[in-house]
Amino acid sequence: MTYDIDAVRSHFPALEAGGAHFEGPAGTQTPRQVIDAIAEVLSNPLSNRGAATAGERNADRTVTGARRAMADLLGADPAGVVFGRSATQLTYDFARTLAKTWTPGDEVVVTRLDHDANIRPWVQAARGAGVTVRWADFDPATGELSPGDIGAVLSERTRLVAVTGASNLIGTRPDLPGIARLAHERGALFYVDGVHHAAHSFVDVGLLGADFYVCSPYKFLGPHLGVLAAAPGLLEGLAPDKLAPSTDVVPERFELGTLPYEFLAGVIAAVDFLAGLADGGPSSPGDTGDRRQRLARSFAALEEHEEGLRRRMEEGLAGLAPVTLRSRAADRTPTLLLTLEGRDTQDAYRHLAGLGVTAPSGSFYALEASRRLGLGDTGGLRAGLAPYNNTQDVDRLLEGLADFLRRPSR
Incomplete structure (x- = not known):
């Protein structure tokens, strides 16, 4: 079982524009096959x-x-x-x-x-x-x-x-x-x-x-x-x-x-594309097992890939003050909500957007959860992974946040 991220990314025309996409929880980019x-x-x-x-x-x-x-x-x-x-x-x-x-x-x-x-x-x-x-x-x-x-x-x-x-x-x-x-x-x-x-x-x-x-x-x-x-x-x-x-x-x-x-x-x-993720993209004639079996293999590979990227993000964020990570459950998806003490996450979102990194800020219709976390209706900066994200995307996000935090607040 493999996860060839370069092969996966090659099927997404939107990635040719050069952006790093962390808005997957709001909606993913689309492969050519779809x-x-x-x-x-x-x-x-x-x-x-x-x-x-x-x-x-x-x-x-x-x-x-x-x-x-x-x-x-x-x-x-x-x-x-x-x-x-x-x-x-x-x-x-x-x-x-x-x-x-x-x-x-x-x-x-x-x-x-x-x-x-x-x-x-x-x-x-x-x-x-x-x-x-x-x-x-x-x-x-x-x-x-x-x-x-x-x-x-x-x-x-x-x-x-x-x-x-x-x-x-x-x-x-x-x-x-x-x-x-x-x-x-x-x-x-x-x-x-x-x-x-x-x-x-x-x-x-x-x-x-x-x-x-x-x-x-x-x-x-x-x-x-x-x-x-x-x-x-x-x-x-x-x-x-x-x-x-x-x-x-x-x-x-x-x-x-x-x-x-x-x-x-x-x-x-x-x-069908998801069923072939373990092999770099859509299902091919050489695939073994039925689609349900291939989906099981692909999601196992995808979870391993996304967990690796999530750990890379969390380790990088741990070195950035004053970032607070709000995603803490033992079992969680690779979706991180961040708040920045003394800084507006909407400003961080706009700064990242200027660098070609999409990580939006808000409560994302999870109003009750945002309020329970003490964030009111404002929420925070959300960075969520999708099957096409790679280590370079993660590094661009971390570097962009570090650059934002070095700048004086307005």
């Missing part, structure tokens, strides 16, 4: 799904192929893969749908670690249904969210527990199987926001215990849309609002309007 797949679908006959014409067959083949690709990526059933405009939109849709099954006095659990897209839809749906919201806290000193933190707010009336798979702000990866066991013991459903998690972890929704797992392909080299995975039988028991003529078949009953076929083609290409 771009070409999108263009190919749009260059051939295309229509609504069916079997009579070439355009209908192309659309149908693209949709079914994308469901299989995402099922392979997530260890899910293709018949339970739902596509939507974004993870936020899908979560709102499912919050409204699940709220129909709640009654006053029921409870839902959200956490202060989560992105607001896995908080506000549930809070608002609960308000409309007369349901109580229980908040699970995390330890701001360590960044840890434990099963015990969730267990402390569960009751016999808990109907749903919503937890991040990985914090997009500080990288914390909670113990999802442990949380799932506690939720299921109470008869509650477990909804996992995997938007940041799926970009850095080999996912198996069954082993995680997730009843619903939502993610966004543009966080892992694909196009902008959302994906939700659930057991088909669970979806069969839910009745979403939809148009009268639209199908009642699962999973299509949850997909409102015509799907973006060109983006689904990009999803297939992105998953």
